[in-house]
Amino acid sequence: KAGVTQTPRYLIKTRGQQVTLSCSPISGHRSVSWYQQTPGQGLQFLFEYFSETQRNKGNFPGRFSGRQFSNSRSEMNVSTLELGDSALYLCASSRGEGALSEKLFFGSGTQLSVL
Amino acid sequence: AQSVTQLGSHVSVSEGALVLLRCNYSSSVPPYLFWYVQYPNQGLQLLLKYTSAATLVKGINGFEAEFKKSETSFHLTKPSAHMSDAAEYFCAVGAGGGGATNKLIFGTGTLLAVQP
Numbered sequence: 001k002a003g004v005t006q007t008p009r010y011l012i013k014t015r016g017q018q019v020t021l022s023c024s025p026i027s028g029h030r031s032v033s034w035y036q037q038t039p040g041q042g043l044q045f046l047f048e049y050f051s052e053t054q055r056n057k058g059n060f061p062g063r064f065s066g067r068q069f070s071n072s073r074s075e076m077n078v079s080t081l082e083l084g085d086s087a088l089y090l091c092a093s094s095r096g097e098g099a100l101s102e103k104l105f106f107g108s109g110t111q112l113s114v115l
Numbered sequence: 116a117q118s119v120t121q122l123g124s125h126v127s128v129s130e131g132a133l134v135l136l137r138c139n140y141s142s143s144v145p146p147y148l149f150w151y152v153q154y155p156n157q158g159l160q161l162l163l164k165y166t167s168a169a170t171l172v173k174g175i176n177g178f179e180a181e182f183k184k185s186e187t188s189f190h191l192t193k194p195s196a197h198m199s200d201a202a203e204y205f206c207a208v209g210a211g212g213g214g215a216t217n218k219l220i221f222g223t224g225t226l227l228a229v230q231p
Contacts, residue, residue: 043221090158108156108158
């Protein structure tokens with residue numbers, strides 16, 4: 001069974017550009033959440049989706065957005081990139097609505113570098 | 116609001132020695148607590164989780180953690196370190212208190228080095 005797949009693995013962009021990251025959850029998983037990981041701020045929650053609906057959003061500016069498709073695949077978009085957006089973006093999936101009793105499976109992440 | 120504090124950003128042990136990684140939590144509701152491990156250039160892997168059942172939780176790779184409400188702690192231990200245990204370890208608390216969310220609040224991580 002394939003794990004959580006994130007594409008691309010590495011990405012280099014320049015300030016002001018926008019970027020779209022993709023996450024394919026494990027087959028049968030309907031919940032997807034995104035985290036940003038940086039050396040300075042650590043792991044921070046971005047947003048969470050279940051059945052195409054955003055259930056939770058972290059404390060990030062509106063430049064960060066996401067969506068989930070009917071096949072549970074998710075994308076996140078960052079517009080007007082800033083140097084501080086350089087980070088490892090991690091996606092995680094679970095089977096149901098969460099409640100934290102389920103196991104979260106993380107992808108290997110997309111490493112975004114903003115120059 | 117929930118939060119976790121990991122004491123010690125770097126821990127170094129000798130192979131075969133006890134591993135002890137410290138985590139203290141703050142939660143206004145009964146907490147869901149987790150330990151994750153991250154190897155270089157990889158995502159996070161769940162080691163173990165506490166969800167109000169047994170206070171001593173056994174995980175993968177010989178790790179275990181004990182929930183101590185009186186000390187608001189959830190320290191991770193392994194009796195004998197192996198070279199392959201070298202990684203970064205994250206303690207996390209569930210933000211929803213058991214509600215329909217997978218939102219986790221992570222600690223700042225502890226980098227474990229294992230010396231031969």
